[in-house]
Amino acid sequence: MLTVLFGLCVPRVERIEVWGGSRITRIHTGFCRINIWRGAALETLNTAVFGISRDPEWLALNAPAMRHARRKAAAKERAQIRKLKQTELDRARARAAELEDKLIEARNDNFALRRTIAHLTREDAA
Numbered sequence: 855m856l857t858v859l860f861g862l863c864v865p866r867v868e869r870i871e872v873w874g875g876s877r878i879t880r881i882h883t884g885f886c887r888i889n890i891w892r893g894a895a896l897e898t899l900n901t902a903v904f905g906i907s908r909d910p911e912w913l914a915l916n917a918p919a920m921r922h923a924r925r926k927a928a929a930k931e932r933a934q935i936r937k938l939k940q941t942e943l944d945r946a947r948a949r950a951a952e953l954e955d956k957l958i959e960a961r962n963d964n965f966a967l968r969r970t971i972a973h974l975t976r977e978d979a980a
């Protein structure tokens with residue numbers, strides 16, 4: 855696909871990287887600039903044109919800075935969720951340790967009561 859932009863420019867040929875990371879060939883003829891779009895660059899251009907035609911704010915929403923900001927916000931949210939889950943896990947572990955201590959204490963009391971009962975029954979029998 856070719857795109858032509860009219861205006862004064864210095865004659866030269868260059869390859870530039872476009873938004874999607876692919877490259878296009880740009881030919882400056884002096885009075886116009888010709889862009890040659892092929893492969894992934896053409897797909898990037900088509901995606902952008904269709905996106906903009908459907909939603910005028912598409913370009914702003916999909917600009918690299920906006921994508922980076924969205925990724926950063928998502929990472930921050932994941933970190934907060936991870937921190938919350940870790941806090942809940944620590945709280946649950948502390949509660950489990952507390953309950954285990956109570957269980958051990960109850961078992962010790964039970965063992966002591968059994969020994970006392972066994973000792974008292976032996977004394978009554980004698």
